[in-house]
Amino acid sequence: MLMRPAPELDVSAWLNTDGPISLASLRGRVVLIEAFQMLCPGCVSHSLPQAKRVAAYFRPSDLIVLGLHTVFEHKDVQGTEAALRAFLHEYRIDFPVGIDRQMGEARIPSTMSEYQMEGTPTTILIDAEGLLRKQFFGREEDLVLGAQISELIAENDPANRVTVGTSSISGNCDENGCPVPK
Numbered sequence: 001m002l003m004r005p006a007p008e009l010d011v012s013a014w015l016n017t018d019g020p021i022s023l024a025s026l027r028g029r030v031v032l033i034e035a036f037q038m039l040c041p042g043c044v045s046h047s048l049p050q051a052k053r054v055a056a057y058f059r060p061s062d063l064i065v066l067g068l069h070t071v072f073e074h075k076d077v078q079g080t081e082a083a084l085r086a087f088l089h090e091y092r093i094d095f096p097v098g099i100d101r102q103m104g105e106a107r108i109p110s111t112m113s114e115y116q117m118e119g120t121p122t123t124i125l126i127d128a129e130g131l132l133r134k135q136f137f138g139r140e141e142d143l144v145l146g147a148q149i150s151e152l153i154a155e156n157d158p159a160n161r162v163t164v165g166t167s168s169i170s171g172n173c174d175e176n177g178c179p180v181p182k
Contacts, residue, residue: 003131006124007115007132009033009111014096014097014099015096015097016088023126023130027129028128032124033124034047035067035120036070037072038084039073042120046139047123048067052092053142062156063149067093069097069099071102072108084099117135123140128155
């Protein structure tokens with residue numbers, strides 16, 4: 001996993017929230033950012049549904065899910081706030097979504113450029129201290145992402161730590177199982 005300060009998001013507007021959001025204001029919680037485009041098939045079929053599942057599964061006190069609409073192609077079709085509002089409503093995406101700031105005539109939006117994203121979808125994990133810990137372009141399996149999120153939450157709150165592996169085996173247990181004592 002990566003370990004460097006996460007750059008602040010540079011967005012022109014926030015949707016699905018009462019006001020602007022900064023990464024600094026989210027310190028103390030793990031942050032998952034799902035960078036997407038409305039016309040990206042992988043975003044629509046996999047990463048956004050996955051982000052919705054993550055948001056529904058983890059406690060908001062431990063993890064916040066943010067969307068980042070970062071448009072680098074077909075800007076005339078998907079580059080308006082009204083189009084994004086309709087998309088979020090249609091796909092029932094209710095977590096906060098920032099619109100990545102376009103930089104004049106530059107092809108790549110501001111945050112996408114700052115994070116050096118390869119494209120969409122891109123999944124970003126930031127730990128509770130504000131450090132960028134993972135950035136992944138493309139599809140990530142639910143179980144892998146869930147384990148990585150759980151690990152970051154456990155780092156922040158040891159009471160949430162889950163023991164995994166054979167170190168917790170005791171008594172008559174072995175790698176084949178734990179028989180009922182006679």
